[in-house]
Amino acid sequence: MQDIAEQRPWAVANPLRRAGAARDVLVVCSTFRDHRELPRLARPGLRYLFHDYASTSLEELIDGRAEGLDGVADPIAEIARIGAALAGRDIAAIVSTDDYPGSALASVLAKTLGLPGPDPKVSLICQHKYLSRLAQASILPEAIPPFWPIDVAAAASLPDGIAFPVFVKPMKSFFSIGAQRIECEAELDEVKSRWISLDDFFLPLERLLKREVGVEIGTTRLIVEGLLKGHQVTVEGYAFGGEVDILGVTDSIFFPGTLAFSRFEYPSALPDGVQERMAEMARRLMGGLGFDNGLFNIEMMYDARQDRIAIIEINPRMASQFADLYEKVDGTNAYEVLLDIGTGVRPSPKRREGRYPFAASCVLRTFEDYVVAALPSEDKLAELEYLYPDVRLEIHATAGRKLSDEFQDGTSFRYGIVSLGGRDRADVLQRFEACRAELDIVLLPVGGDRKSVTAAPMPADSAMSAEFNLNLSGV
Known part of the structure; x- marks a missing residue:
């Protein structure tokens, strides 16, 4: 070809x-x-x-x-x-x-x-959560939970058949903001009232959908879905010249009892047979949608008790946070695939030829707000990059500001990301803790006692947990 x-x-x-x-x-x-x-x-x-x-x-x-x-x-x-x-x-x-x-x-x-690039119509349908669910249900009905569109206008009635508890998210997701479990109709009414006033947020999608797909969002801004449970993963791949291939499957690890990501691990610890089923589902889904000449990632959930794989959502783009994880383990950075496809060249990613057998992207996160008193200097970051070859360090905080002054998910406070490779999970987590201790991030409580703390206290059994945490939602 x-x-x-x-x-x-x-x-x-x-x-x-x-x-x-x-x-x-x-x-x-x-x-x-x-x-x-x-x-x-x-x-x-x-x-x-x-x-x-x-x-x-x-x-x-x-x-x-x-x-x-x-x-x-x-x-x-x-x-x-x-x-x-x-x-x-x-x-x-x-x-x-x-x-x-x-x-x-x-x-x-x-x-x-x-x-080269994905068809705008296909890309936009993937991004509109309800249209995407309709398309998914036509291709993989066995992998889709019940779902209902929700009009957020005050006078709009709820569709029949909703059985609480459910999971709700906006028609256009954005870093999981607004994605939450809802226990009753009163809670859903409260959520509706928030989204009715966000016309400007939906404007770019509204305008592009109307031009490319002939669809308007209007005030139908939420989607409600049945709950999913199990091990959450991201299946990332690409389509080129009508063929769909898979880059890898990455595990999502959550802080216990929350929807906040603790880290992402590659390669996945799921059995090879389960991963291959997920890969085949991704090929069928993206091929059936007509997605071509671009990268994608699909969030999936595996329920081991029922041996069932469910689709959480499709993102018609690469997962940039995982790009260097593939490089560490496989030897190909996902940005190379992005450039290949963009320039009309068939990608040829490597497999298990990287420097490390295992890699993880670990999130620096706290569940209390803090004032940022000190951050690592450029010299300190350079020193850590020398000590930990191939590390990726991200600081999502500003000295002198509160963590809440930065973009957050509304339930926790992320202030950095550390991505590392190693022999296995235990080795990577040990390296992460050592690197985190060397970052020299100093946080102060907001108000009250101004005694400083280095970094922030992590919830028990979070960063060092070697087990999957259950996600009882669908985000």
Whole structure:
């Protein structure tokens, strides 16, 4: 089969291109991981254009730190603006790892310029939770829990057949905010009242859905689902030229009794047979949806007692937090796959050729708010990167501010991520604790006793737990 770039000659033979000149890769709604990972890849002849849009404003909107979008709100106008800015450039690829609205914007732009990328209609259907469930149920009905769309308007009645308790989430998820278990109709009414006032948050999806799919969200902004239980994983893969392949299966480990992630472990500890069933389900699902020329990740739940696999949700983008985990274990960073597909080249990821047999991305998180008194210096971070080869260190906090001043999930306070490789789980967790102790993060209680603490107390049996924690929800 021909590579996509060969099928579109202008994409590789732009008359404006100078011999030996670098070609541009537009990274839509670029994230800090994009800025960190892409320059690490040996890709001569490519130059990155990092684009920003409304992602930060959407974060502030959904967690209550803003009343409206700051800057360009209309994605259609933004697409036109980007298109004008690209005139005369030799564009090799248009990619995005951003959940919302980056992946949708990138798919529309790629289609407009004739570059490889998912069909915008398919990408948007995957992102709209109710439309996605309808599509999933038509392909894998045995893997889908009961679900109902919910209109958040005050006068709207609830659909018949809802049996509480249930799980509720917004039609467009965003870092699991608003995803929660609901015990009764009164609790659901309370949740509805919150989402009726967030017109601006849904605006980018509303506008793109209307243009590409012919569907409007309106005030039907929530979806209610039956509860799922079991071991939660992420199945990540990619589609190219009509074929779907799997990168890996990553385990999600939660702090006990919560929906807050403690860490992600690769490779999964589930039996090989279960993982292969999940992989085959992912191939059937994404192939059936018509998803092509892009990365995806599907959150799934495995109930060992019933030997049942359920689909939680589809994300039509790569899971950037796992990109270096594959590199550590397999030898291929997921960003390499992203660039291959974006430039019309069939990916050929390695398998179990990495430096380590095991890797994990561990979250620095507390369930109490703190004031950030001190963070590691650049010299300290460089020292830790020397001591722990291939480590990825992320600090999601600002000195002098409270943890709650940053974007949070509403139930806990994340302030960093440490990703490491090692011999096995015990080795990685030991290295994580040692690295965490060296970070020199100092947090102070908010009000009251100002006695400092190094980092923050972790819930018992969390970071060092070697067992799966049950997720009794569906997020």
